[in-house]
Amino acid sequence: MIKTVEYLGDKVRMIDQTRLPLEKVFIDCKTIEDVADAIKTMVVRGAPAIGVSAAMGVSLGAESIQTDNFDSFYIQLEDKCSALAKSRPTAVNLAWGIERMKRVARESKSLSIPKLKEKLKQESLDICKEDIESNMAMGSFGQTLIDDGSTILTHCNAGALATAGFGTALGVIRAAVNAGKKIEVLADETRPFLQGARLTVWELMEDNIPVKLITDNMSGFFMKNKQVDAVVVGADRIAGNGDVANKIGTYMVAVLAQKHQIPFYVAAPISTLDLSLNSGEEIPIEERSEDEVISLNNKRITPEGAIAAHPAFDITPNDLVTSIITDKGIAKPPYTTSLKNLSEQ
């Protein structure tokens, strides 16, 4: 399996997810600014992968600072981090990764600057390793909810490409398959960026997991015809009450799942929880360029002069969410209590 993001010597290498699956091109980020740009342009995407990349970016930023004095080092690091933090607003893992790196810097104040830089690099590698471990843990908790012979519908790409490896929603599916269950996947194409068509279908085909692509407007048809047993999606941020921000279109799938009494599961690591927010209303929704809607493969599909809207995420209210699968266990409603309990474990 291709590595989504990898720290190689003095650079961070990413597979360019804007060009998959037709081209396998790698991008090397040499500076924190390169990493911010890769996040903004979605060379790397998916909440946990953004968190891991951001941590590696902070390490690259630290490496470039020329001083022997901690206070001067930290002021410069904070400055670099604040630009990185603005690259995408919705996934909380970005801020989480940056904050963890800054905390380690503060706690290691007594080290010499070269040793501090080494420590920060190691921390970013630890974050990457922990992400894979947390996906494996989510997989083993989550697969218990999936029956043998199920057809699972997923939206966007919450797979290995959206994380350091294995995936969140696709991790649950992979774990169910590894447990010997026969699983089929229906992948929503996920307009306008086509994460489902391009990335989810590619990943699952690479693993020989049966997958069928559907356009976003087909999910109701398959649910009504009893061809979906469960929905499993990832998340970009989960508020304290269990409201879930995820890729635009997730809310529509959740409403349909409730209408057809199909369980709707969200798989996300504890690092995706934002318990500082009481509800999903407070989650910032990224508005991306209308060009991504107006064009397909860089070719305009609308009349000249057409305008388009492009909110990149939506909020699924907690009452539509059957369970939230985390790396610490499965949270059930009421989420205000269950998420808090799991996060304190």
Ligand code: MRU
């Ligand atoms: O805009 P993207 O591709 O970064 O959005 C990704 C999603 O919405 C994923 O479902 C989410 O980040 C979970 S990834 C494990």
